[in-house]
Amino acid sequence: MMAETMKLEIFRYRPEKESEPTFQTYEVPFLEDWVVLDAINHIKDEIDGTLSYRWSCRMGVCGSCGMMINGVPKLSCAAFLKDYYPDKILVEPLTGFPVERDLVIVMDDFMTKLTDMQPYIIRKEGEEKPLEEGEYLQSPAELARFKQYSMCINCMLCYAACPVYALDSTFIGPAAIALGQRYNMDSRDQGRDARQELIASHNGIWECTFVGECSAVCPEHVDPAAAIQRAKVSSTVDWFKDVLIPWGKKK
Amino acid sequence: MAGIGGVEMAKSNEPIWWSLFSAGGMVAAMVFPILIIITGILVPFGLAGDDPLNFERIHSAVSHPLIKLTLFAVISLPLFHWAHRFRFTLVDVGLKSVSTLISILCYGGAIVGTIVSVVILWNI
Numbered sequence: 001m002m003a004e005t006m007k008l009e010i011f012r013y014r015p016e017k018e019s020e021p022t023f024q025t026y027e028v029p030f031l032e033d034w035v036v037l038d039a040i041n042h043i044k045d046e047i048d049g050t051l052s053y054r055w056s057c058r059m060g061v062c063g064s065c066g067m068m069i070n071g072v073p074k075l076s077c078a079a080f081l082k083d084y085y086p087d088k089i090l091v092e093p094l095t096g097f098p099v100e101r102d103l104v105i106v107m108d109d110f111m112t113k114l115t116d117m118q119p120y121i122i123r124k125e126g127e128e129k130p131l132e133e134g135e136y137l138q139s140p141a142e143l144a145r146f147k148q149y150s151m152c153i154n155c156m157l158c159y160a161a162c163p164v165y166a167l168d169s170t171f172i173g174p175a176a177i178a179l180g181q182r183y184n185m186d187s188r189d190q191g192r193d194a195r196q197e198l199i200a201s202h203n204g205i206w207e208c209t210f211v212g213e214c215s216a217v218c219p220e221h222v223d224p225a226a227a228i229q230r231a232k233v234s235s236t237v238d239w240f241k242d243v244l245i246p247w248g249k250k251k
Numbered sequence: 252m253a254g255i256g257g258v259e260m261a262k263s264n265e266p267i268w269w270s271l272f273s274a275g276g277m278v279a280a281m282v283f284p285i286l287i288i289i290t291g292i293l294v295p296f297g298l299a300g301d302d303p304l305n306f307e308r309i310h311s312a313v314s315h316p317l318i319k320l321t322l323f324a325v326i327s328l329p330l331f332h333w334a335h336r337f338r339f340t341l342v343d344v345g346l347k348s349v350s351t352l353i354s355i356l357c358y359g360g361a362i363v364g365t366i367v368s369v370v371i372l373w374n375i
Contacts, residue, residue, distance in 0.1 A: 206265035209339045239266035
């Protein structure tokens with residue numbers, strides 16, 4: 001009996017030779033334990049070495065191999081061929097981003113937003129503990145407040161799923177806000193004010209219309225939609241404090 | 252430091268609209284089902300006693316300040332809920348270029364509805 005095969009229709013764009021993207025169909029062996037990334041690696045190694053895509057860990061940790069698989073943003077290392085067999089699988093670059101080449105997107109926009117969010121522990125001037133005093137201790141309850149948001153692997157599937165980001169890329173977007181919120185809710189952090197100008201700006205949380213697709217596609221169950229809604233509540237409290245007790249404003 | 256790539260970002264007045272939107276959503280979710288059960292099911296099917304919509308009875312109930320306040324919240328807040336949701340719906344279907352006008356019409360509509368409901372409730 002012939003070995004079973006399966007077809008992958010893959011988005012191609014090679015800017016040096018074509019002005020418009022095209023699609024190319026490849027036939028790959030169908031193996032029960034193969035994921036889409038295995039099939040694409042097979043194409044790269046055995047069929048067509050010109051195909052470009054990002055990948056690294058093959059196990060849902062690095063966040064590099066996000067692609068649109070049949071129109072849904074997924075990590076290609078976590079999308080099993082057997083879930084689509086025997087139908088053809090359509091593979092495209094993450095939607096909402098410019099395409100660099102084939103399945104490789106330009107991620108500069110996300111990287112800028114991520115760094116501007118300052119997703120690291122910030123201590124107020126003069127409140128940094130000297131090293132010899134040891135670490136900042138945290139109770140399990142304090143850890144539980146933000147742990148979920150710290151699971152983000154920056155795979156950008158949430159941006160590809162977000163209709164608001166697709167319409168207007170000035171929106172800061174799910175992952176960056178969720179990571180800001182992750183540090184805001186960390187008992188060791190004092191940087192909320194520094195992040196708030198970005199989070200509470202018009203292009204921050206207020207662009208979000210709570211569609212919730214970011215949380216639906218997140219491979220790490222970060223739930224960015226919940227992070228954004230919680231940030232809306234706390235920013236609204238800030239706003240009313242500012243308006244009702246303007247003299248209570250910190251410098 | 253604020254802004255994306257060094258671009259300053261405007262401080263937002265969204266919290267006022269968003270808080271009215273959320274309050275309206277809360278009212279719609281918690282109170283509307285009860286009102287629908289009472290006015291849409293119990294009363295028309297005769298399960299709410301004899302002549303429940305008798306004018307004198309309803310009028311005296313609605314004249315009570317607490318009921319007026321409740322009615323005000325139940326009418327006004329969901330209008331703001333609608334305004335906010337409808338504004339974003341229109342922007343999302345591609346009318347971003349006229350978003351200021353949309354905001355004025357949506358929230359303006361909710362404010363007009365609120366004023367009308369105040370006037371009516373006041374005069375009962």
